[in-house]
Amino acid sequence: MVYAVIVVLLLCILIGLLIWGKIERHWVSVAIALILIASGAVTPSDVIAFVDWDVLGLILGMSILTVYLELSGFAALAARYIARSARSSPWLLLFTISLVAGLISIFVENVSVVLIMFPVVLTLCRSLGVDPVVPTIMLTLSANI
DSSP states (O other), X not given: OHHHHHHHHHHHHHHHHHHHOSSOHHHHHHHHHHHHHHHTSSXXXXXXXXXXXXXXXXXXXXXXXXXXXXXXXXXXXXXXXXXXXXXXXXXXXXXXXXXXXXXXHHHSOHHHHHHHHHHHHHHHHHHHTOOXXXXXXXXXXXXXX
């Protein structure tokens, strides 16, 4: 019963600190996890068992792939191709980004699609002088199809 009170109290503190936003969320999470381990509410082996290592490996691998795709010039090449096919029409540009993201998400997991396509969208928006917020939202929505 004592552990349940500690966990609920720490959850309320976690939510409050995340809403406050002054401390970065990963530091808040690490501090809460350490407090839970120190209080005995969870054991270190439980914490390790709760981590989904497959998902972390996927995100790490896709992040590394994204960096190398951008360094290789793929983002600039794809951005030029999309800009040429969109013919400087903002609506056609949004449609093309959505279509490409949707087609890639058929074969690849949605987080991976966003990680792969975001450098392309950012490069495209910078080259056309467009605010990247709306194309990024379209990218994330299309990747979840």
